[in-house]
Amino acid sequence: MSNRPLASAGRAVPLLRAGLIAGIVIAAAAYPLAALTGIGAKATAHAVEHKTGILRTALPAETSYLYAPDGKTLLTMFYEEYRKYTKLSEISPNVQQAIVAAEDNRFYQHHGVDPKGVARAFVANARSNGVSQGASTLTMQYVRMALRDSAKTPKEVQEATQQTSLRKIKEMRMALDVEKELSKEQILERYLNSAYFGHRAYGIYAAAQIFFSKTPADLTPAEAATLAGLVKSPSEYDPITSDQKDATGRRNYVLDRMAQLGYLSPDAAAAAKSEPIQLRLTSPPNDCASVEEKYRTWGFYCDYLKNWWSSQPAFGENRLERMDKLRRGGYRIVLALDPKTQEAAEKNVGAKDGSGSPFANGIVVAEPGTGRIKAMAVNRKYSLDLSENPPSSNPEAGRNVKANYPNTVAPLLGGGTLPGYQAGSTFKMFPLLAALNSGKKLSTEFNAPYRYRSRIYDDWQPTNASGAMSGQQTMWSAFGKSVNTYWVWMEEQIGAEKGVRLAEQLGLRWRTDVDRQHAAPDRAPKWGAFTLGVSDATPLEMANAYATVAAEGRYCEAIPVMSIFNRDGTPTTYTTRGGVTREVAKPRCRQVVSADAARAATDAARCPTGDTPAKGGCGGWSTADSVRGTVGRPVAGKTGTTDSTRSAWFVGYTPELAAASFIADPDNPFNAVGDGLSQVPIGAVAETLRDALKDKPVRQFTPPSDQIVG
Numbered sequence: 001m002s003n004r005p006l007a008s009a010g011r012a013v014p015l016l017r018a019g020l021i022a023g024i025v026i027a028a029a030a031y032p033l034a035a036l037t038g039i040g041a042k043a044t045a046h047a048v049e050h051k052t053g054i055l056r057t058a059l060p061a062e063t064s065y066l067y068a069p070d071g072k073t074l075l076t077m078f079y080e081e082y083r084k085y086t087k088l089s090e091i092s093p094n095v096q097q098a099i100v101a102a103e104d105n106r107f108y109q110h111h112g113v114d115p116k117g118v119a120r121a122f123v124a125n126a127r128s129n130g131v132s133q134g135a136s137t138l139t140m141q142y143v144r145m146a147l148r149d150s151a152k153t154p155k156e157v158q159e160a161t162q163q164t165s166l167r168k169i170k171e172m173r174m175a176l177d178v179e180k181e182l183s184k185e186q187i188l189e190r191y192l193n194s195a196y197f198g199h200r201a202y203g204i205y206a207a208a209q210i211f212f213s214k215t216p217a218d219l220t221p222a223e224a225a226t227l228a229g230l231v232k233s234p235s236e237y238d239p240i241t242s243d244q245k246d247a248t249g250r251r252n253y254v255l256d257r258m259a260q261l262g263y264l265s266p267d268a269a270a271a272a273k274s275e276p277i278q279l280r281l282t283s284p285p286n287d288c289a290s291v292e293e294k295y296r297t298w299g300f301y302c303d304y305l306k307n308w309w310s311s312q313p314a315f316g317e318n319r320l321e322r323m324d325k326l327r328r329g330g331y332r333i334v335l336a337l338d339p340k341t342q343e344a345a346e347k348n349v350g351a352k353d354g355s356g357s358p359f360a361n362g363i364v365v366a367e368p369g370t371g372r373i374k375a376m377a378v379n380r381k382y383s384l385d386l387s388e389n390p391p392s393s394n395p396e397a398g399r400n401v402k403a404n405y406p407n408t409v410a411p412l413l414g415g416g417t418l419p420g421y422q423a424g425s426t427f428k429m430f431p432l433l434a435a436l437n438s439g440k441k442l443s444t445e446f447n448a449p450y451r452y453r454s455r456i457y458d459d460w461q462p463t464n465a466s467g468a469m470s471g472q473q474t475m476w477s478a479f480g481k482s483v484n485t486y487w488v489w490m491e492e493q494i495g496a497e498k499g500v501r502l503a504e505q506l507g508l509r510w511r512t513d514v515d516r517q518h519a520a521p522d523r524a525p526k527w528g529a530f531t532l533g534v535s536d537a538t539p540l541e542m543a544n545a546y547a548t549v550a551a552e553g554r555y556c557e558a559i560p561v562m563s564i565f566n567r568d569g570t571p572t573t574y575t576t577r578g579g580v581t582r583e584v585a586k587p588r589c590r591q592v593v594s595a596d597a598a599r600a601a602t603d604a605a606r607c608p609t610g611d612t613p614a615k616g617g618c619g620g621w622s623t624a625d626s627v628r629g630t631v632g633r634p635v636a637g638k639t640g641t642t643d644s645t646r647s648a649w650f651v652g653y654t655p656e657l658a659a660a661s662f663i664a665d666p667d668n669p670f671n672a673v674g675d676g677l678s679q680v681p682i683g684a685v686a687e688t689l690r691d692a693l694k695d696k697p698v699r700q701f702t703p704p705s706d707q708i709v710g
Contacts, residue, residue: 062330112175198234299382314574330567369557413542424640442710457528477619480607
């Protein structure tokens, strides 16, 4: 059987294809849209119109920047794609010309689709019986990148990038429409900010930084040509590899094209080609573990910022959406942290117990009246590297579980999902405030026994820490000496649930099943042990709760930022349920208890610190009487220890600052701190307040009214 007919048929296929191509090219030359209509037009028209509308406003993902309080010192960045949008006026003409020369030398002549490029690609592909050339203009490439960047689902990403004829037709149609909506300069600007250059460099700003440690405005012709050459194949022409032969060849091709197009003189092109590729690499930081070395101890604060961000409805419906906004939204974030206060906190926590200890000693400082967190420090190093950490000592942790020291990224200070630590008698502030706000007087007396039998709390019999606490007590002396039986009795007078609900209003959250069960409406009235601090709390919560008392009853949500700006430089806002627009970074405050009740609570809280209340007497001694002498100004606060001294606390405040410090083993709550270390939080708070307020005017607490004193 002869093979000739089959051979003839085989040769006819390329001829037939060539004939079809010729027709398309002729139509395209007459009017570019003619090459696209009639081929899937009905299937794509509606989708194209919709997508083109999106492209007019679509912006690529952009890096968010985190700054120190001065608004100038960059601490770290958050990104999925390292990119900083840069205006065309801030991009060197060398770059603009190089990218046109490399990718689309007829960019300024065509209207989105280049008929000559289409014809050339069709002919080349027909000859190779495959895909040896593309026909994408810069506009078409921009369309593809914009569709990819604006995609909201994996399916949309696939549709934007899949290699199909239908996708190409849609791309061409949209390119023609985009050129009617945007100028060539706008398209080129968006292209340069969307293109991928390799090594996590998305957009020309990132590429200039990563490869040459420059801004796009400062790139030379040789550098611009090197970067422009990467767009075609970032891995094939990667100049960071040891062999720069391919990268140099591609760069020189771009320089030659620039000369042919008149962008460079032949001599200038030759001089640029003679230069070796001289890189000056930069590795951009990303996330909290990459905080600039000088500020590495701020990593825990940075982590708190992330956790706070993920809880803010202003940035999305859920945690995933909010974190996506952080990494793609191009925000400029300035922290509320105060460097002087942070330095004081780090010094005075670090001096108490080294990071090689299983006991974490941490402190959080809040600003009364704003809720802004001014410092967060703990005797740990913020690091993802746990290789040198010992195994956890908690028998319930299981095998091969590392302890959280010396390195950790766990939110030990609050703001995350960890429940915290039993806070002991620092919780006595809540029934104190609730009682005063309910009309009780500071002078309310009770002959507190060593052991008290509570008829209300099912014959529960709490005791005092020592016999010296027994006897006739007022709110001043009972708070200063931390008399358990007095405060259980007081809970009976006002109802334990009032203290529980007030604690919630002051920002406390119940994170364990046991605490949630006790705090439930049907069980809170019987939670007599609440005043003894059997619930878990974080130093972030406790510092801000006591800051409310310092602010005379005005509670402000804890907040880690001074300002947040959108990528366009406007403040980031949200809309309240009442339809009011507010800035996300502004304090959110409300009056929780009366100012007089808060002033009275402060008067009683001066007793534990060795300070002198304005209206009453402390009964001769207190639990932390060294604090007033250390701080050197009016100060209030409360100590707290738990059973067997498994954890110890001190929360102290002045009119300007409130600080909460704890010491405990975060890995093993059964590992008791012991009496020897129980004084550590007292010193940490007192010395931090002293150092943070050094050289600042001394402010006095406002005394309570005679009516609430009694």
